Amino acid sequence: MVNTSRDSEIKLGNGEKINLKDFFTAYYPAFNSFAAGYIADPAVCEDVVQEVFISFWEKQKTFPNVYAVKAFFYTSIRNSCLDFLKHTIVEEKYRAINKNRNESTESFLEEVLRKEAYSEIYNEINKLPEMGKNVLLLILREKSNEEIATILNIAVNTVKTHKARAYKVLRKNLNDLFLLLFPFPKHLPHS
Amino acid sequence: MKPEHTNIHESIRAGSLIGKYLTGKESAKEKAQLKDWLNEDARHQQLFNTLKKNGNIADAMEEFGVHDKEQAWKRYTERLAALSLRKMLFRWKVAAVFFFLVACTGILAYINSGWNSLPGNESYTTVSTNNGQNSRIILPDSSVVWVNSGTTLSYNTNFAAKNRHIRLSGQAFFKVARNEEMPLTVTCNDLQVKVLGTEFDVSAYPEDQNISVVLESGSVKLLHANDKSFGYTLSPGEKAEFNVARGNLSVNKVNSYNYTSWKDGILIFEDAPMRDVIEKLERWYDINIEVKNENVYKLVFNATIVNESMGDIFDLIKFSCAVNYKIIPSDKPEVPVQVILSN
Numbered sequence: 001m002v003n004t005s006r007d008s009e010i011k012l013g014n015g016e017k018i019n020l021k022d023f024f025t026a027y028y029p030a031f032n033s034f035a036a037g038y039i040a041d042p043a044v045c046e047d048v049v050q051e052v053f054i055s056f057w058e059k060q061k062t063f064p065n066v067y068a069v070k071a072f073f074y075t076s077i078r079n080s081c082l083d084f085l086k087h088t089i090v091e092e093k094y095r096a097i098n099k100n101r102n103e104s105t106e107s108f109l110e111e112v113l114r115k116e117a118y119s120e121i122y123n124e125i126n127k128l129p130e131m132g133k134n135v136l137l138l139i140l141r142e143k144s145n146e147e148i149a150t151i152l153n154i155a156v157n158t159v160k161t162h163k164a165r166a167y168k169v170l171r172k173n174l175n176d177l178f179l180l181l182f183p184f185p186k187h188l189p190h191s
Numbered sequence: 192m193k194p195e196h197t198n199i200h201e202s203i204r205a206g207s208l209i210g211k212y213l214t215g216k217e218s219a220k221e222k223a224q225l226k227d228w229l230n231e232d233a234r235h236q237q238l239f240n241t242l243k244k245n246g247n248i249a250d251a252m253e254e255f256g257v258h259d260k261e262q263a264w265k266r267y268t269e270r271l272a273a274l275s276l277r278k279m280l281f282r283w284k285v286a287a288v289f290f291f292l293v294a295c296t297g298i299l300a301y302i303n304s305g306w307n308s309l310p311g312n313e314s315y316t317t318v319s320t321n322n323g324q325n326s327r328i329i330l331p332d333s334s335v336v337w338v339n340s341g342t343t344l345s346y347n348t349n350f351a352a353k354n355r356h357i358r359l360s361g362q363a364f365f366k367v368a369r370n371e372e373m374p375l376t377v378t379c380n381d382l383q384v385k386v387l388g389t390e391f392d393v394s395a396y397p398e399d400q401n402i403s404v405v406l407e408s409g410s411v412k413l414l415h416a417n418d419k420s421f422g423y424t425l426s427p428g429e430k431a432e433f434n435v436a437r438g439n440l441s442v443n444k445v446n447s448y449n450y451t452s453w454k455d456g457i458l459i460f461e462d463a464p465m466r467d468v469i470e471k472l473e474r475w476y477d478i479n480i481e482v483k484n485e486n487v488y489k490l491v492f493n494a495t496i497v498n499e500s501m502g503d504i505f506d507l508i509k510f511s512c513a514v515n516y517k518i519i520p521s522d523k524p525e526v527p528v529q530v531i532l533s534n
Contacts, residue, residue: 024264029255036254046258053267058274071199109198110238113206117242118251120210125252140249169214170248 013064024053027070030119031077037111038081048084052076074112124169135162136170205235213243317345320361322527323477325453330357334375337364337454340474341396362394364454382433383414394450398470401432405450413440458496465490465512469532476501476528483533487514490534505530 010018028049035045052073063069125133131152138148145163149156208225211217217225229235241247318328322341329335332351338344342361350356355375367375367386377384379395382402386409395402404413406425413431415421415438423440425431430445449459458475460468465488469480478501482488490512496504505516512534519529 021264024267025260028260028263029258032258033251033254042257046263050263050267050270054270054274057271067200067203070203074199074203105198109202112199112202113209113238114242114251116203116206117210117213118248118255120207120216121214121248122252122255124214124216137249137252140245140252142245 010069011062012066012069013062016066018066018069020057023069026123027073027119029122030115031073033118034074034111034115035077035081038078039084044084045081048077048080051080070112070116074108074115078108121170128166128169131158132162132165135159136166139163139166140170209239209242213248314348315345316348316350317343319343321477322474327454330355332368332370332375334368335366337366339363339394339453340477359393359395361396362453364451365393378416380435381416381418381438382435383416385412385414386410396470396474400436401434403430403432403450405430405445405447407447407451456498458494460492460494460496462491462493464488465492468492468508472501472504476504478528478530480530480532483531487512487532487534490514501528501530508532 008020010020010023012018031049031052032042032045035048036042039045039048055076056069056072063072125136128136131154134152135148138151143151145156145159148154148159152159205225205228208217208221208228211221212225229239318326318336318338320326320338320340320342325337325339325342327335327337328344330346330350332355334355336344336357339362342359342363344357344359344361344363346355346357351373355370355373357375357377359377359379363377365375365377365386375386377386377393379393379402382395382404384393384404393402393404404411404425406427406429408427410427411425413421413423413425413433418438421438421440423431423442425442428444428447429442430447430450431440431442433440446461449461452459453475458471460471469482472478473480492508492512494504494507494511499507502518505518508514509516514532514534516533517531519531521528
């Protein structure tokens with residue numbers, strides 16, 4: 001029987017372990033955002049994700065690796081959402097989304113990729129202190145140092161300090177990206 | 192085209208590579224993998240370029256941030272705790288029923304003279320299934336038995352050491368490991384089925400008037416516990432029906448798979464009288480079927496059922512036999528679902 005305490009662990013076939021609480025906290029936002037691609041009502045999305053977490057726990061089967069666990073979540077969430085849409089009278093626009101999703105495995109896979117990528121970023125940003133997070137989000141909204149200082153009511157120098165830390169979290173030196181695609185010119189700066 | 196699950200794994204892997212790269216956490220190896228992935232397909236590069244746009248990241252971060260994770264975790268653990276408790280109670284209930292059945296069959300076997308030797312200290316292994324479930328067991332001699340719903344099967348603990356005796360109430364399909372020295376016998380009431388090594392099906396539900404034995408391959412011998420003159424050797428494709436009350440036997444040729452297909456999860460009805468259909472469906476789905484009108488019993492039903500829902504089957508009966516049905520759901524696990532048939 002799985003212990004429901006905060007330390008409860010799920011063993012995978014390859015010997016790795018997933019801490020249930022860590023996994024829940026790290027992926028709950030991504031899974032909800034994934035469900036939101038199908039269903040507009042955030043409360044329904046939360047219900048769907050909760051249900052899938054429950055069935056994950058109930059299954060008690062051994063997943064071979066963490067990919068299989070995530071694949072289980074994304075597929076189950078998609079199926080539950082489509083099921084929900086099928087059985088509910090919804091506004092025309094949701095039905096349009098549903099139809100679109102239903103037809104394309106491609107867009108499903110792309111969506112999974114997006115959530116995985118943004119989940120990494122989200123969990124990394126979450127390690128920053130509250131003010132650092134706010135500064136970073138405003139940087140992403142293309143605000144200048146002065147604008148950020150005014151919005152958050154802090155000194156411009158404080159903004160700069162936070163910015164320096166934020167850049168460690170989020171790679172901004174996109175020259176590096178250049179390197180990634182064309183690995184030959186060795187003289188380009190490398191961060 | 193790759194199967195979808197490989198594709199999902201691929202998406203998860205690529206997504207996490209991109210995420211790691213954008214947060215500067217990637218290892219040299221992961222960086223190389225990301226490079227390969229980007230060079231694989233122009234669409235990958237396009238996707239990557241959209242993903243790393245500041246505005247898109249900001250949108251995603253805001254969307255990710257709207258839910259209260261702590262609150263959600265609390266709700267989740269509360270539900271898990273409730274579930275654990277329910278499961279524990281359920282397990283306890285199952286265990287109690289199981290022990291009760293062992294004791295009960297032990298006594299029955301002891302007082303019944305059908306057994307050749309019954310020293311007081313002999314114990315039995317009993318396997319029983321409820322309605323709506325069936326299972327497959329492997330006996331100590333590596334014979335395989337598929338046990339249909341609502342069935343009890345028992346064998347002594349030193350099975351295959353001295354003899355191979357099995358008692359059966361209900362339905363089971365046997366795949367017997369051949370052993371000429373030690374024949375396997377299945378006893379149901381007064382009927383004994385003696386076998387060397389073969390595949391056959393025995394159906395002996397207490398509520399049925401007949402015990403039926405259908406042979407798929409090999410040969411089996413039917414014997415009577417108290418009547419030495421009784422004996423019949425069944426051939427493949429034959430179905431023997433033993434009338435329990437009168438003690439007589441009738442044999443006819445059948446398509447044996449119609450009777451043994453249940454072990455593969457398939458129910459086949461071929462010109463089956465409605466009475467048989469009802470009994471089988473009751474056991475298969477663990478439901479109660481009530482017949483409002485005696486005329487229903489005069490009908491015959493033809494269908495092959497594979498993994499169909501209960502509602503689908505009754506729709507089928509409705510259309511092919513012109514019978515109306517009504518399903519009365521049950522909200523208590525101990526009360527079976529009720530289905531009313533009328534025409």
